[in-house]
Amino acid sequence: MTETSQPQATVIVVARNAAQTISMCMRSLHQQNRAPSEVILVDDGSTDETVKLAIEAFPGLRVITSATRSISKNRNVGWRSASTEFVAFLDADCEAPAHWLENLLNAATRLDVAAVGGGNAPPAGQSTHYDALAIMLSSYVGSRGSLQGQIPMSEATVPHIPTLNVLYKREALERAGGFDPRFARMGEDEDLSRRLRDMGQSLVAIPDAVVVHHQRADLRSWAKNMYAYGKGRTWLIRRHPNAWSPVFLVPPLVLLVLPIYLICIAAVSLVLCIGVRKPALWLRLTALFAMTHLAYGLGQIAGLFISGDNPDARRKRRRVGMIALKNAGNKGDEAILCAVSERLEKFLSQPGNAVDPYLIAFGPSGIDTRPLPASKEARERVILDALAPASSSRAVQPLTLIPDALRSLVVFSGFQGIFISGGQWLHDLSLPKHVVVCSLFAFGRLFRTRTGVFCIGVGPLQRGFSRRLTRLALGRRSLVITRDDASTKLLQDCGLNHASTAADPALLLPTSPVTASANRILISPCAWANFENLYELDQAKIDESFQNWTKLVTRLTEAGRELAMLPTMNPEDRAFAEQIVQKTGCDIECIETEELLPSQVQGHIAASSALISMRLHPVIFASNSSTPFVALNYAAKVRAFCKQAGYEDRVVELNDPCWADTVLQKLDQPTKDAVQISSIRSTQIAALNSGYQLLEQWLSGVGKTSIPAHGKGPTQCESPL
Secondary structure (H helix, E strand, O other): OOOOOOOOEEEEEEEOOOOOOHHHHHHHHHOOOOOOOEEEEEEOOOOOOHHHHHHHHOOOOEEEEOOOOOHHHHHHHHHHOOOOOEEEEEOOOEEOOOOHHHHHHHHHHHHOOOEEEOOEEOOOOOOHHHHHHHHHHOOHHHHOOOOOOOOOOOOEEOOOOOOOEEEEEHHHHHHHOOOOOOOOOOOHHHHHHHHHHHOOOOEEEOOOOOEEEOOOOOHHHHHHHHHHHHHHHHHHHHHOHHHOOHHHHHHHHHHHHHHHHHHHHHHHHHHHHHHOOOHHHHHHHHHHHHHHHHHHHHHHHHHHHOOOOOHHHHOOOEEEEEEEEOOOOEHHHHHHHHHHHHHHHHHHOOOOOOEEEEEEEEEOOEEEEEEOOOOHHHHHHHHHHHOOOOOOOOOOOHHHHHHHHHHHHHHHHHOOEEEEEOOOOEOOOOHHHHHHHHHHHHHHHHOOOEEEEEEEOEOOOOOHHHHHHHHHHOOOOOEEEEOOHHHHHHHHHOOOOOOEEOOOHHHHOOOOOOOOEEEEEEEEOOOOOOOOHHHHOOHHHHHHHHHHHHHHHHHHHHOOOEEEEOOOEOOHHHHHHHHHHHHHOOOOEEOOOOOOOHHHHHHHHHOEEEEEEOOHHHHHHHHHOOOOEEEEEOOHHHHHHHHHOOOHHHEEEOOOOOHHHHHHHHHOOOOOOHHHHHHHHHHHHHHHHHHHHHHHHHHHOOOOOOOOOOOOOOOOOOOOO
């Protein structure tokens, strides 16, 4: 690779009254082995000689004056002013070795990740304070493993890289929307790290890009900074519930057992000093530990009563969470969330709608709560990553049960609104699951959290106990909207008379173009012969389903049809599809859907000649793209949708032992008149839009004492689910 073709980086330094260290910082950038394309100093209204000294140390420096008193805004000013593929940040009190930028760029291009960073260390031998600080930060008790003050021993993926020493891919910053102005002077870098990881991006620390950090040089200024960090931690947890850990309870609790803590930390300090053969630093290290932990704990407590360090952060906002099944790998759930979140973003972007939307991925494996970005691309990537398939998605994880249980209580009591969007959550085929879901909703209601369900399927609710629990979870002020009339009637029978009907939100999912294959038939298989078997796990029924699928695939292949498997509930559907292919010995593609957006899955269906599906949402995708389909009725919700959409003649019942033959017959039958289908679809869309209007009323707080009365929507279906 020639020098001109090598990837370029702009280095951003944000400073305010940094005259003591800015010359050192700029000289280190001027002496880089790999010269940056440009160095930009964003000066936050300095009143000393910061700018003059910086220009003297780095001739050709570009200076942007931005007196915002917000480091997050100024970091945004810096990277948005750059034109290079990569953007590096170095703090004004840091000194970078000559190989710093070169090593970061080499790692970034080799690894293709969102960000690469290095460690930092206090200047060695300059003072007893810095020597003690180096010992403290190198211990877990002093840093909790953070890169702040650490030197990575090897290349590794990390949860967070401090912006004092980091190189970002500009594309990643654009996708994430940059730094959040709500974190004006504290926590802006960890907030960005979390948002990047929420989108499935990786952050990597490397050992050969360590900078010297000339940070707070005495105990008083260090303690003041730790107090600010403590407040920032509380603000970060408020914005990112996933950031909460039982470890963060330790600093505040230390205040309650101060004498015991001081004895213990003195012993820890002595051991650490002896370990590095510097016993003379014992008292200094003990004092440094105490100032760090006590100031941090006081800051955490103060953060509970102070909303933030700027007007953006202090603006009163309501948090509302959309609930989905964690790690289920369900393209239908992803499609619903993408469609609903896009509609909500348009509503919430209007003036006066101070609501922060969240995705709450919840299931047996725990709880995962992520803020939803405003950017459509970023939002879809967050949804895709949170719902990505995992073998543990339906397995309880004992080691995370307690912190996840505490986190779920924080979420269900600390949010102003929570609602389930799509799916089949309220049923008693699994009574323990039904009890947990309803109990959490009821718990939230105790804290005046408004609850709701939006465009879900309901049932069966075969027990009176189950119906009473449902009524307890959802009250008069709850949003209660289903996707079919049978579900609405069942909730009304539970005493929720304000329940109404809309339609499936995936009806409005856009299509991402995919290269067409006119002769290809897509198959979305499922092992379950009926909905109940998802919980019964009757192997005989699974074997029967497998035999029918292999018969169908063999017959279609013999007829010369081009086939491709399109699993939409991973990992189980993909494993089942691969078993079918292996059994038949046919040359059949199995489309990798795990990393595809729902719109891309719909694109594959639109580009094919026909679809055979047991899953509901591939059928909806086919109806969206006018692709001929045959729907296998493994659950009554499949027939419910086909009836309300005018495609009842495309349904095949699985209780027919010869359903493979029936599928082949249906494939050759012409579909209904397009004009008639379009008219029925218009009715569905109108019902869905009416549901959205009720959702928007609920979100905006209209009718705080009760939900406005609304009857049944347009008649959709009369099936049991």
